[in-house]
Amino acid sequence: MSTVAPRLQSRGVASSPVLLALLLVIFVAGTVYVFVARLYPAPPPISHDAVLVDRQYNLTLYVTGAAFVLAQLGLAYAILRFRDRGQKAHFLEGNVALEVLWTSVTLLAFLGLGILGRNAWAGVRFTLAAAGAIQIEATTTQFVYTFRYPGPDGKFGRIDPSLVSAPAGNPLGIDPSDPAGRDDIVVSELTVPVNRPIELLLRSQDVVHNFFVRELRLQQDAVPGMLIPVHFTADRVGTYEIVCTQLCGLGHNKMHAHLNVVSQLDYDAFLKREAIVQ
Ligand SMILES: [Cu+2]
Numbered sequence: 001m002s003t004v005a006p007r008l009q010s011r012g013v014a015s016s017p018v019l020l021a022l023l024l025v026i027f028v029a030g031t032v033y034v035f036v037a038r039l040y041p042a043p044p045p046i047s048h049d050a051v052l053v054d055r056q057y058n059l060t061l062y063v064t065g066a067a068f069v070l071a072q073l074g075l076a077y078a079i080l081r082f083r084d085r086g087q088k089a090h091f092l093e094g095n096v097a098l099e100v101l102w103t104s105v106t107l108l109a110f111l112g113l114g115i116l117g118r119n120a121w122a123g124v125r126f127t128l129a130a131a132g133a134i135q136i137e138a139t140t141t142q143f144v145y146t147f148r149y150p151g152p153d154g155k156f157g158r159i160d161p162s163l164v165s166a167p168a169g170n171p172l173g174i175d176p177s178d179p180a181g182r183d184d185i186v187v188s189e190l191t192v193p194v195n196r197p198i199e200l201l202l203r204s205q206d207v208v209h210n211f212f213v214r215e216l217r218l219q220q221d222a223v224p225g226m227l228i229p230v231h232f233t234a235d236r237v238g239t240y241e242i243v244c245t246q247l248c249g250l251g252h253n254k255m256h257a258h259l260n261v262v263s264q265l266d267y268d269a270f271l272k273r274e275a276i277v278q
Pocket of ligand 1: 009140143209210244245246247248252255
C-alpha cells in the first residue's frame, strides 16, 4: 500500500474550481441582466407616494445589488486564487480590522436604507388621510370586493352582520332601520376622482384578504373584525386591477376587481347614476 497516493489524488484537479468560478460569473451576469434590461418592469406609478416607493426600491436595489455582485465575484476570485494545487494548506486567523469594517458598513447601509425608507412607507402609512379625503368602504369576502359610498348624506349606514345576505341584495348587511344607510351606494368596482385624496376603509367578512393595486404600490391586508384605513391620491385617469394577495381559499386566484380613476365630472356622474339605481 502506498502512502503517496492520497497526495497525488489532490493534485491537478483544476477543472472543478475553474468551472465553479465560471458558473458564478455567468450566474451574476445573468442576474444583473434581468434587472438592467428591465425584463419584468413594474407598471408606471399613478401617485406621488408610489413614486417615492419606486425611488426607495431602486436605491435599495443599487446598494444590495452592488454588494451582491462584489460578494459573488469575490467568491469566484477566491475559488480560483486559492484552489488546490497540491500545496500545503495554511490556516488564517482572520483580520479583526476588516471584520469590524465590513460589519460596520453593512450596519450603516441597512440602518441608512431603513431611515430613508421611512419617508416612502411609514411616513405615508402611519399618517392620517388628508382633511376632506373621500371616504369609501371596501369589504372583502370569499372571493369578491364590495365597495360602499356614504351617499348624499355623507354618512355610512349601520351594519348588522346578521343581515348579510348577497342573494337578498344586501351583501354588506346594511340595517334598513338606519336612515343613514338608505342612500348608501354599494358597487363592485371602485371609482375615484383623479387628484383627490381617498381614504379607503378596509373590512373583511370571513378570512384575511388583501387590497393590492400595483400602480399605487399600495398593499394592505383586510382582517376580520378590524377596520383598517389606507389612503391614496391617484394622479392618472385609467382603469387598474385590484387583486387579493392573500391565499384566501379555493377561489383566491379569481378574486379581483377594478379601480377606475376618472375626472371629477365623471365621478359626479357616477355618483348620480348609482344613486338613482340603488
Ligand atoms: Cu381574498
